[in-house]
Amino acid sequence: MTIARLASCLSIAALSAALPLSVAAQDTPSVAFVPQLIGIPYFNAMENGGNAAAEDLGMQFIYQGPVDANPLDQLQIVESLISRGVDAIAVSVLDASAIAPLVDSAASQDAILFTSDSDAADSGRPVYVAQATDEGLGFKLIDELVARVGDDATIGIVSGEATASNLNAWIGFMRDRVAAEYPGVTLLDPEFAGGTAERAAQLSTDLIAAHPDLDAIIAVASSTCPGVAQAIETSGKEIMGTGYCSPNTARAYLKSGAFGFTVLWDPYQLGYLTVWAGKQLIDGAGFAAENEVPTFDAPVTFDAETGILLLGEPFVFTAENVDDFDF
Template identity: 65%
Template sequence: MLSKYAFATAALATSLLSGTAGAADKPKVAFVPQITGIPYFNAMEEGGRRAAKDLGVEFIYTGPVDASPIDQLQIVQNLINQGVNAISVSILDASGLSPLVESAKAANLKLFTSDSDAPQSGRALYVAQATDEGLGDTLIDELVKRTGEDATIGIVSGDATASNLNTWIGVIQARAKAKYPKLKLLDPQFSGSSSDKAAQIAGDLMTAHPDLKGLIAVASSTCPGVGQAIESANNVGKVFGTGYCSPNTARSYIKSGAMPFTVLWDPAALGYLTVWAGKQLIDNTPLKASNTVPGLDKPVSYDAKTGILLLGDPSVFTAANVDQFKF
């Protein structure tokens, strides 16, 4: 039986060989998500493919079939071995990227991050969806409006090593400590990439803490589980769920009241910006403090000190606006 990594490698080989004859002459930009097959990264893939068509590059989308840092890094190394010109990664384990950055530099390739960063790795740049502070502050402020400032709140995250998820948790904790000192945030619980596991954890938290008023789903894969658990426990209106959830993932829970709001951004736009950034790196085009990106509605900012290319402000999705969004 083939391993999960073997399946991912086979998919990558198919991707590299399935282009048209003219694709061999095009620069190649790859994106390696944390996990394939979930709506969030599917939307990033769609945006990346649209950008590739607009910009005249070949887009390669390949990643692990579960949230495995080892498999993800092996896939990145394989892309480097294939000579892919620019490779972007939504990092699962920031500590493992530095050797691959050096390997890419030695091969005159560009390795950068998108969606989740490894700031100490030497990566070429980071394509960020929104500032970590903007996301965390918006989420906890909106939640406290519903739970009150002295509530007990649980946190259900995805993979324990995912740097973006851990950063967001840290921002939420810092905001709560500074602005809501009476708020009780429980220690984060981790479900990996399993929605069923997230539902179990959320249910256990509600049972163990009868005074629980809020549940935060930090990873997109945990959003359905948290919403389902609140509904199954008949706690709609008693426990307020929220998280970094796309409209399609959380729509039914937003409408039922299990998750009165969620916070995110447009992942298709993030995918588009990722491929655009890869093309700029390949062409050695310097980024400006403010950049006009064809295919995106608003200029995107770049901080040369941190190497962060920022998509924009987070969005809040509620029952009043969720049907305006289709990702």
């Protein structure tokens, strides 16, 4: 057993020890969020937002995830939360094909399983708390990148876990945008690094060596951003890095020039919205077309046809504005 796998098992065991035998027996309603992995700035910010929402709304918030982006470990954590009577459980899905049985299992035990940050659209989940539309994210990144590197560029992609539905959706819309608007752009097939920056660095180095005409590399998972940037810096070549990276993760690389920009949203607000959505589901309140959420400046929209509760539009971070943010 590898050290990472051992740590992941210990993480699951720690969950069993940390949670009461029956969360449902407590008076305070409980909402859990299971990220794709713990210990990275992006999901740390979601945890902080979830904690703030729980305090504001009178909820118990539980945050637990695998130590690496391992779908099996994530599913085991979800199963453990269901068995302990957590009222509502949100998951940033690693393997969309495996979620449907857990949605049914949760319902049979008077719990509600929904998705946040990464979806399983065909699972029967009641709501997906989305950071932005997949189309908006894919289109925005390609438009911004082509504006900087040209409409005849060769662009590599280094993603995270190969089964992550959100990452794959963004890549799909990148391809759609290139096909429709930028026929001169060559978008290479994605490489998958799992959840490690080290693997992302190696894959990026290999891309640079295999494609001397490479103009840019897109880091599709926040965990891959440092590896992509480090490989570009080490190469000494004029290659633009970008991706879906938190400001704290990308700050040094934006300022060094390894990254030209990044596209994301505020994961703190996404965590807050996730707990608020959990409370709405527990209370049976549902969602209106426009929803007033405490601390939010603008209404949050809900599409009843798709079941998507939408945080807002993507945001572009640059060297000029990155210091305005801390997550």
